[in-house]
Amino acid sequence: RAFLEQYPGAAIVYDIRSSWAVRDWVVRLGGRPIVERVGHSYIKQTMRRENAVFGGEVSGHYYFRDHFYADNGFIPWLKVMTMLSRQHVTLSALVASLGPYYLSGEINSTVQDVGAVIKRLAERYSDGEISYLDGITVSYPDWHFNVRPSANDPVVRLNLEARSREMMEQKRDEVLALIRQDA
Known part of the structure; x- marks a missing residue:
């Protein structure tokens, strides 16, 4: 929010594992959400190309155009604390305002053939x-998932999100069964 208030209409880059809440929040505040592959080199490259003011990864890495695209966890902490203080809200209230999304978390599965799984x-x-x-990302109106290969191991990583806990659990189990079919 702080970056879009300072730079209206700016681009914000986030990794493919991120919640739809990120996209929704950026759009709601008049920004331009840009999804990118996981990894600091991809995020930073896209930030430079799109002149994005901020980039973030689910892993907790945050990058800032005005700070030479450096990774810094202290700046977002200060921004959040300032926002909470000015708005007189709790962190839990702020998080609740992001929307009703339920995430599986990242689930690793060892597979024989990543290409066959995809x-x-x-x-x-x-x-x-x-x-x-x-990897592969599939989106529906009420849920979506990403399955991407590990760079180092015969593993794929599933991240799934849905608008209800029940749907998240059902779709998570369904997708995992397909991933692990030949494991």
């Missing part, structure tokens, strides 16, 4: 909106 998911969820930005 193909199987693409076939099963072909009626969804599919992106191959980082």
